[in-house]
Amino acid sequence: MSWYAGLEEICRTDVPLRDYTWYRLGGPARWFVTPRDESELAEVLRRLRAADLPWHILGRGANLLVRDAGPPGAVIHLTGPHWEAVQFDGPVVRAAAGADFPKLVKQSVERGLGGLEGLAGIPGTVGGALRMNAGGKYGSFADHLRGARLMAPDGVVRARTRAELGFGYRTSGVGADIVLDATLELVPGDAAMLRARFRAIWNEKHATQPPVAAHSAGCIFKNPPGAAAGALLDRCGLKGTRCGGAEISPRHANFILAHEGATARDVLDLIELARARVRAATGVELELEVQVW
Template sequence: MSGFPDRRQDIRAAIPDLRGTLTANAPAAPLSWFRTGGPAQLLFEPADEADLALFLANRPPDLPLTVIGRGSNLLIRDGGLPGVLIRLGRGFAQIAVEDGHRVRAGTGAADVKVARIAAEAGIDGLTFLRGIPGAIGGALRMNGGAYGGEVKDVLVEVRALDNMGAVHVLDNAAMGFAYRHSAVAVDMIFTQALFQGYPGDPQALLARMQEITEARSSTQPVNTRTGGSTFRNPPGMKAWELIDAAGCRGLQIGDAQVSPMHCNFLINHGHATAADIEALGEDVRRKVHETSGVELIWEIRRIGLPG
């Protein structure tokens, strides 16, 4: 692909006070843990919430928007992303301990860092975040959970911007949480979350986090190019067991492979395309359906155009 039209001049002219960075035809592969995918027509990295609100209120309306954080549970397709890819990075990574055993975190903050800061402050209830790769924004959108906890168990409220840049504060009930799902409209961009914990012993909490770290390392391919859990667990079942029973453990297309260690993880061994990874996932879904009648649902978010 030769690239998308460069619209930076249009945006700078329309929004001269914009403080964030704009990059045309930005390589998007480095932004996801799979390390695959074509370019983003425009990559916008806002300086902070106010900068993002300014952009949303004044952006060219013909450019579609896609929002990502740390890219852990994401597959960017090989044809790239038309429109604007908004990446919530350093300006959304603040974490603060508040009175009443609460933690406030920007949605670009790493889940593991939130868990650690809470533990060091003697705040229990958030250690499960150590088991979730990625950032708080993704955990909110998917009601992330691991090791006995879920976001819905600890969330007080979320700050979000609508597609015109207006600020909304959503309480736990307004999030519409279900298993690996939030019912909030996809065009709402989460910017900050407030979590409620309870008193705990810092040393015990840090030890629990270490146990989670060791458990993940011994059961999941954590040091590989992977997107985390590929498919949601069907009700009363485990996706990995269905995949294993269908004979898919170690299945491979090019450099894309079903992890031999944990077969609900797909791995890029270095040269897999997004098409390879997605085709492998679809092959797994077909085989599972043939053997068990169960229709697996993708947990990994797939965005962009086919190559």
């Protein structure tokens, strides 16, 4: 009997992950599971544990490079009404993990609630934004977070405050847990001013980065202490460098684009080439921001 007997409605096999990642790259998930609520999620985790199978949790795949062979085990995707619910209560908003983050940012701005407008142009889900502490020079996801509920791999649900979640630069203490929802406390303000700030930040990104719709995963490398990864890569003359169908963006050297026909291998080869060039020229060892499965 298969580990997912009775759960066929929410478990598909050999699902191409290229359909679920911003890069449009990557091999299949052996099992692709879409639990509809928390009790189904807990049951899926229980079954995977009993079968001793590894698993990954997938948001919008905007910070992800999936290898051509696909990841081992199962991929869990939080989609559907339960996982996409967003509730505003005055300046407090509770958003489920699968809610679209850019949409949440826009809704907050339109309601005259400040705090998220600096995160314009960051694709993904609320769960992914929390796990990565997504952000940039105008703030980070954690800045206005009150707390979150997480499910541990053993199915136990715990509420954590922002302090308990241990945020840092593009990191959190989420670890192997699954984010279920997040509660943010925003700041009442003037919708027109917030809209103007949102647009200004969006325009700044649009002018300096590849278009959001291009096949990338945002910044490939984290900024090393005291430096910008993009500037180091640029100084090494890497803009426009290609491996197969992968190219270092001519506009922003910390973005690797996947063109028609690219493979995940091409992107990985280009990552290694870029890292080696920066290491040789500056002695800096660049650390990946993008998650590789």
